Amino acid sequence: MAKILVNSSGPLHGEVEISGAKNSVLPLLAATILTDQTCTIEGVPDLVDVNVMKEMLTNYGSDIDDREKGVIRAAMKEVRCCEGKAELVQEMRASVFTMGPMLARHGKVIMPMPGGCTIGKRPIDLHLKGFRALGADVVEDGENERVIVTAPEEGLTGDAIYLDFPSVGATENIMMAATLAKGTTIIENAAKEPEIIDLANLLNKMGARIKYAGTDMIRIEGVEKLSGCIHNVIPDRIETGTFMLAAAITRGDILVKNALPGHVRPIIAKLKECNVDVEVLPEGIYVDARNRELVATDIKTLPYPGFPTDIQSPFMAFLTTVKGQSIVRETVFENRFMHVVELNRMGADISTENREAIVPGGKKLKGAKVRATDLRAGAAMVLAGLVAKGTTEISEIYHIERGYENFVGKFKGLGADIMKIEQD
Numbered sequence: 001m002a003k004i005l006v007n008s009s010g011p012l013h014g015e016v017e018i019s020g021a022k023n024s025v026l027p028l029l030a031a032t033i034l035t036d037q038t039c040t041i042e043g044v045p046d047l048v049d050v051n052v053m054k055e056m057l058t059n060y061g062s063d064i065d066d067r068e069k070g071v072i073r074a075a076m077k078e079v080r081c082c083e084g085k086a087e088l089v090q091e092m093r094a095s096v097f098t099m100g101p102m103l104a105r106h107g108k109v110i111m112p113m114p115g116g117c118t119i120g121k122r123p124i125d126l127h128l129k130g131f132r133a134l135g136a137d138v139v140e141d142g143e144n145e146r147v148i149v150t151a152p153e154e155g156l157t158g159d160a161i162y163l164d165f166p167s168v169g170a171t172e173n174i175m176m177a178a179t180l181a182k183g184t185t186i187i188e189n190a191a192k193e194p195e196i197i198d199l200a201n202l203l204n205k206m207g208a209r210i211k212y213a214g215t216d217m218i219r220i221e222g223v224e225k226l227s228g229c230i231h232n233v234i235p236d237r238i239e240t241g242t243f244m245l246a247a248a249i250t251r252g253d254i255l256v257k258n259a260l261p262g263h264v265r266p267i268i269a270k271l272k273e274c275n276v277d278v279e280v281l282p283e284g285i286y287v288d289a290r291n292r293e294l295v296a297t298d299i300k301t302l303p304y305p306g307f308p309t310d311i312q313s314p315f316m317a318f319l320t321t322v323k324g325q326s327i328v329r330e331t332v333f334e335n336r337f338m339h340v341v342e343l344n345r346m347g348a349d350i351s352t353e354n355r356e357a358i359v360p361g362g363k364k365l366k367g368a369k370v371r372a373t374d375l376r377a378g379a380a381m382v383l384a385g386l387v388a389k390g391t392t393e394i395s396e397i398y399h400i401e402r403g404y405e406n407f408v409g410k411f412k413g414l415g416a417d418i419m420k421i422e423q424d
């Protein structure tokens with residue numbers, strides 16, 4: 001099993017280039033199912049999850065050309081299979097983002113249930129509620145742990161859909177399904193993440209008629225057909241926040257390039273509350289925590305534009321090193337404190353009660369053997385390892401490689417004493 005070793009590294013310094021957003025490129029690739037023409041997606045990060053999504057598309061019948069670095073050309077000339085591969089869905093739950101486009105394009109999709117993961121049950125009831133509202137027949141085949149969704153002969157019909165929670169995936173799936181439905185679809189209480197807007201921009205380039213993406217009410221007017229397009233993925237706001245925190249936790253200074261400040265406002269605001277200097281420059285976001293008396297602050301995760309749940313664990317790692325107590329509240333996922341046990345192995349002394357963690361702060365962390373319990377918790381352990389005394393050995397790092405491109409290389413470029421080792 002591969003591991004990451006991190007030694008106490010001192011203040012990081014330099015500049016880092018942010019890659020394309022994992023949580024945008026995955027629905028963008030799924031959307032290529034909606035046309036028989038070629039879609040060219042540029043700015044694609046080299047991630048395990050992107051490879052899984054390419055396999056999902058190929059399995060359905062797509063011709064994928066990924067010879068050019070950072071570019072994927074996908075053409076679903078005809079759908080040859082309408083069943084998601086179970087092993088791929090288990091590996092990456094974002095495979096379910098292919099349901100909406102498959103339903104719209106092909107009229108039927110069979111999807112193995114994605115199952116939960118360490119951060120929560122992660123049901124897809126809101127996705128299915130949307131498909132039903134568009135006229136689809138949804139059979140939840142519990143025995144075979146799969147769901148079979150079939151559009152009527154005459155195709156899907158637009159409708160108004162209220163999301164009980166502004167689910168990112170459900171918003172994206174329903175938006176994609178509605179592009180080829182007859183009539184108009186309104187998604188109420190829609191997710192407002194930047195990735196939703198990026199997807200709507202791609203779909204409109206393909207000929208869809210989507211308005212108000214990025215607000216809590218999205219309007220989709222169905223069209224007959226969609227065509228190919230060329231689209232560049234937005235930068236990854238979670239990777240941006242991760243490297244902003246790398247400067248903060250090591251008391252260094254980093255210029256985070258190719259980042260969109262408008263997508264990370266809560267992180268900028270919270271770091272400033274901790275007395276970290278954050279400047280938005282033409283070439284990127286400059287974070288400077290050198291020689292500054294940092295103070296504690298509380299964070300509460302919320303759907304966008306609130307504080308992002310994906311930055312909760314990296315920010316918590318930072319708060320363990322800041323003088324003063326902090327309260328961290330997780331409101332999006334029901335079990336996203338798995339990293340607390342791992343940080344406590346390093347001496348963080350955090351206590352949790354339901355969805356609230358009390359971080360005493362002011363700790364001198366010590367290196368330990370820890371696990372990456374999810375993608376973002378893995379990043380949190382790397383950040384903690386940078387300032388812990390001695391060596392931190394992080395296992396289960398496949399989580400990290402799912403969502404961060406060249407993670408170890410980028411930290412090395414900032415002066416981190418970090419390496420990946422292959423161990424049987």
Ligand code: EPZ
Nearest residue numbers: 023094122123124125126127165167168169310332333375
């Ligand atoms: C997306 O997951 C992201 N993944 C997640 O990033 C991110 O944490 C999450 O949005 C929230 O921002 C991708 O975009 C690939 P949700 P998604 O549907 O769409 C409940 C990472 O680390 N819910 O907004 O699955 C659900 O249980 C990953 O990059 C339902 O109850 O998130 C959760 O509590 C982790 N029923 C809440 O909504 C549903 O049908 C938010 O889930 C769907 C969701």
